[in-house]
Amino acid sequence: MIRHGQVIGVRPEKLEAYRQYHAAVWPEILQMIQECNIRNYSIYYKDVNGIPLLFAYFEYVGDDFEADMARMAADAKTQEWWDIMMPMQQPIETKAEGEWWAEMEEVFHLD
Amino acid sequence: MIRHGQVIGVRPEKLEAYRQYHAAVWPEILQMIQECNIRNYSIYYKDVNGIPLLFAYFEYVGDDFEADMARMAADAKTQEWWDIMMPMQQPIETKAEGEWWAEMEEVFHLD
Numbered sequence: 001m002i003r004h005g006q007v008i009g010v011r012p013e014k015l016e017a018y019r020q021y022h023a024a025v026w027p028e029i030l031q032m033i034q035e036c037n038i039r040n041y042s043i044y045y046k047d048v049n050g051i052p053l054l055f056a057y058f059e060y061v062g063d064d065f066e067a068d069m070a071r072m073a074a075d076a077k078t079q080e081w082w083d084i085m086m087p088m089q090q091p092i093e094t095k096a097e098g099e100w101w102a103e104m105e106e107v108f109h110l111d
Numbered sequence: 112m113i114r115h116g117q118v119i120g121v122r123p124e125k126l127e128a129y130r131q132y133h134a135a136v137w138p139e140i141l142q143m144i145q146e147c148n149i150r151n152y153s154i155y156y157k158d159v160n161g162i163p164l165l166f167a168y169f170e171y172v173g174d175d176f177e178a179d180m181a182r183m184a185a186d187a188k189t190q191e192w193w194d195i196m197m198p199m200q201q202p203i204e205t206k207a208e209g210e211w212w213a214e215m216e217e218v219f220h221l222d
Contacts, residue, residue: 023218033221040221092159104166
């Protein structure tokens with residue numbers, strides 16, 4: 001199992017819509033996430049010094065993360081979901097090239 | 112079980128020391144964390160648009176979070192650890208009153 005921590009901005013005028021969509025995520029999206037071997041997936045929101053941020057934590061239990069992410073990205077319903085989510089999000093300036101959500105560095109873990 | 116997501120700043124000149132301390136946390140600290148019913152505890156680092164931030168995720172499995180946190184805060188070795196950690200940290204301006212690490216709002220969870 002590999003843990004992931006990620007961060008992205010959310011447009012303040014879209015925060016309430018983002019909350020509402022995530023309180024009732026489409027069943028096909030939840031199913032695809034699980035089929036792609038993601039477990040224990042949480043997203044948090046916090047206004048950090050005026051920057052509205054989302055933090056994701058999840059556990060990947062498969063054996064080929066890139067292949068599973070490619071499978072998710074190829075799913076039509078997921079694309080439809082992302083077409084609504086992505087305009088609500090604002091990737092951080094300090095993300096790596098090619099990222100949308102920026103991966104964070106794990107500095108501590110205790111089971 | 113109750114999940115917690117938290118955020119705090121880290122002083123950039125202290126980041127490397129913070130990493131090193133957390134790569135070799137004192138055994139008494141790890142034991143106290145577990146005795147206080149915290150599980151699956153991760154801390155992540157990311158420079159977010161020039162703001163160096165730490166994000167914590169953990170799962171509380173006890174039945175009195177405030178009492179367990181008070182117990183931890185009363186532990187001499189934990190106080191010694193915090194005396195080293197706290198000057199490396201910089202609470203965010205938008206934290207709630209009385210917080211050190213700022214609690215975040217869970218907007219999504221999938222087991």
